[in-house]
Amino acid sequence: MNYKTLGKFLTYKFIRLVILIIAVSIISFLLIDLSPIDPVRAYIGEMAVSAEQIAKLQAYWGVNEPLISKITNWVGNILQGDLGTSLIYRTPVVDVISERFTASLTLMFTSWVISGVLGFTLGTLAGMYRGTWIDKTVKGYCYILLAAPTFWIALLFLMVFSVYLGWFPTGLGVPVGKLAADVTIWEWLVRLILPAITLSLLGVAQIAMFTRDKLINVLSSDFVVFAKSRGESGWNLIKRHGIRNILLPAITLQFLSFSELFGGAVLVEQVFSYPGIGQAAVAAGLKSDVPLLLGIVLFSTIFVFCGNAIADLIYKFVDPRIKEGESYEQ
Amino acid sequence: MNSEKYKRFAFKKMNLRTKTLLIISLTALLLLAIVINSFFIDTSSITTNFPLRNMGPSLEHLFGTDWMGRDMFTRTMKGLGLSIQVGAFASIISTIIAVVLGLLSSMNKYIDLFVNWLIDLFSSIPHLLLIILISICLGGGAFGVIVGVGLTHWTSLARVLRAEIKQINTSEYVKLSKNLGKSKLWIARKHLLPLILTQIVIGTILIFPHAIMHEASVTFLGFGLSPHEPAIGVILSESMKYLATGSWWLAFFPGLSLLIIVLLFDLIGDNLQKILDPTNAHE
Numbered sequence: 001m002n003y004k005t006l007g008k009f010l011t012y013k014f015i016r017l018v019i020l021i022i023a024v025s026i027i028s029f030l031l032i033d034l035s036p037i038d039p040v041r042a043y044i045g046e047m048a049v050s051a052e053q054i055a056k057l058q059a060y061w062g063v064n065e066p067l068i069s070k071i072t073n074w075v076g077n078i079l080q081g082d083l084g085t086s087l088i089y090r091t092p093v094v095d096v097i098s099e100r101f102t103a104s105l106t107l108m109f110t111s112w113v114i115s116g117v118l119g120f121t122l123g124t125l126a127g128m129y130r131g132t133w134i135d136k137t138v139k140g141y142c143y144i145l146l147a148a149p150t151f152w153i154a155l156l157f158l159m160v161f162s163v164y165l166g167w168f169p170t171g172l173g174v175p176v177g178k179l180a181a182d183v184t185i186w187e188w189l190v191r192l193i194l195p196a197i198t199l200s201l202l203g204v205a206q207i208a209m210f211t212r213d214k215l216i217n218v219l220s221s222d223f224v225v226f227a228k229s230r231g232e233s234g235w236n237l238i239k240r241h242g243i244r245n246i247l248l249p250a251i252t253l254q255f256l257s258f259s260e261l262f263g264g265a266v267l268v269e270q271v272f273s274y275p276g277i278g279q280a281a282v283a284a285g286l287k288s289d290v291p292l293l294l295g296i297v298l299f300s301t302i303f304v305f306c307g308n309a310i311a312d313l314i315y316k317f318v319d320p321r322i323k324e325g326e327s328y329e330q
Numbered sequence: 331m332n333s334e335k336y337k338r339f340a341f342k343k344m345n346l347r348t349k350t351l352l353i354i355s356l357t358a359l360l361l362l363a364i365v366i367n368s369f370f371i372d373t374s375s376i377t378t379n380f381p382l383r384n385m386g387p388s389l390e391h392l393f394g395t396d397w398m399g400r401d402m403f404t405r406t407m408k409g410l411g412l413s414i415q416v417g418a419f420a421s422i423i424s425t426i427i428a429v430v431l432g433l434l435s436s437m438n439k440y441i442d443l444f445v446n447w448l449i450d451l452f453s454s455i456p457h458l459l460l461i462i463l464i465s466i467c468l469g470g471g472a473f474g475v476i477v478g479v480g481l482t483h484w485t486s487l488a489r490v491l492r493a494e495i496k497q498i499n500t501s502e503y504v505k506l507s508k509n510l511g512k513s514k515l516w517i518a519r520k521h522l523l524p525l526i527l528t529q530i531v532i533g534t535i536l537i538f539p540h541a542i543m544h545e546a547s548v549t550f551l552g553f554g555l556s557p558h559e560p561a562i563g564v565i566l567s568e569s570m571k572y573l574a575t576g577s578w579w580l581a582f583f584p585g586l587s588l589l590i591i592v593l594l595f596d597l598i599g600d601n602l603q604k605i606l607d608p609t610n611a612h613e
Contacts, residue, residue, distance in 0.1 A: 155566065266458050285466060301454050
């Protein structure tokens with residue numbers, strides 16, 4: 001691999017990330033600014049406040065400043081790493097996000113790996129035994145899951161496993177009457193299992209369908225026909241000619257699915273009351289906690305951007321076929 | 331031809347084209363029936379009926395009744411109608427944005443770069459969050475969700491159209507038209523639009539299921555349609571409170587019906603692609 005081109009690529013991506021962050025902060029700020037949310041009202045909440053104090057708060061936050069100066073202030077603060085204070089949690093947004101994001105990342109990473117491995121295996125099996133009952137089962141499963149609303153599947157799981165079978169607690173990130181810091185790893189793990197399984201099973205569909213189609217494509221290619229005529233068959237043939245060709249595209253696709261993964265996590269966390277970033281985002285939106293909501297939008301954008309950038313990186317630098325293709329161009 | 335006679339008798343003996351057309355028209359008819367039916371469901375018929383509350387599914391109440399004794403089947407049907415309408419508006423908005431941006435990108439290099447950047451920007455923010463933001467911006471409600479979903483689902487179609495238009499622009503007849511001094515608008519109207527029409531129709535249909543599902547999700551989270559409307563998202567978020575009491579039918583049937591609707595749209599999309607896309611005509 002050429003380190004110079006890699007360096008160039010990374011610099012290019014970094015510049016794009018900075019531009020993206022600025023654009024996203026401006027757009028999301030504009031959207032909130034145009035909305036009927038009154039930041040002062042949201043801060044006051046239920047408290048009784050005199051008109052004088054409201055005017056003071058308005059002056060403090062610069063509610064009546066012109067839009068341009070509000071935006072430049074906001075973007076300037078972001079670039080310095082200051083995202084403001086959350087209204088719900090009354091702590092700096094960065095702290096809330098870092099705590100919540102860790103919980104969510106565990107959930108997302110677990111289901112990302114499980115769905116990737118399971119989806120790839122199922123897809124390979126379906127492609128290998130094309131037209132048999134295995135293929136039909138996998139296909140049916142994928143079609144149904146692709147069409148199923150995430151939160152509905154989560155509700156069904158909650159109903160079956162928590163309410164009827166009683167294997168898992170019905171929601172709540174921490175047991176009642178305990179502080180979040182006192183939770184043992186085991187208690188926390190029990191609460192992770194159900195959301196992670198739901199999210200994994202939903203993520204399987206896309207990757208399995210993709211793998212199946214790709215494998216069928218590869219298996220009908222000339223070099224596989226040649227390999228077959230040389231006497232290769234069964235698992236060996238799939239391993240040597242099939243999986244080698246479809247593994248990288250499948251991994252790339254998995255990285256490109258970060259946006260959907262995040263969306264799924266928001267819904268699943270909401271149903272299972274898992275204390276992650278998605279739940280915080282919903283709470284922030286419903287209770288008009290503007291700084292927290294904007295902070296989460298920014299962080300999730302960076303998260304998705306990283307996934308896309310890694311996919312790009314694999315596509316450009318790891319895949320041997322693309323590398324060759326590029327050198328022809330130059 | 332002799333074989334023509336038999337085709338009418340058995341589904342199996344129809345040729346693929348007839349079969350596909352039949353599937354498309356039947357599914358479309360069913361969906362249309364649901365929408366029209368939902369117009370005739372008077373909200374006053376979903377009245378509270380306390381003696382009949384929390385009843386399981388029975389012949390009289392197919393989907394059971396909720397804690398206020400309302401018939402869940404009627405509510406679900408009304409909700410499905412709403413979902414399809416929201417989905418329709420949203421996918422039309424998405425398609426218009428995609429077509430306009432796709433055609434614009436063929437105008438010159440800088441606009442093309444900008445369109446490409448815009449596509450990247452919109453696919454970098456998780457859709458769900460962006461819909462929530464837009465919905466908040468517009469003050470929630472049906473209007474907020476429709477615009478939110480419409481503004482977020484155009485990226486994939488725009489990408490396809492952009493690539494397609496690029497390819498058409500390198501063809502001989504476009505070059506010829508350019509040499510003959512035709513304007514870019516003329517080329518877009520006479521050469522590009524007819525050729526990408528197939529992609530546009532299929533793209534719109536394929537946006538539908540995503541739009542419906544995102545609408546339900548956002549409504550479920552509490553940012554979409556107002557809680558007074560019998561939308562599927564509202565029904566499901568209400569049902570969450572009654573899960574622990576064992577009222578499984580409150581969540582099961584409405585969600586299942588939504589799933590079936592989404593599957594029907596997928597079915598139409600896939601079959602339409604088979605008919606309209608000439609590249610796999612031989613299959």
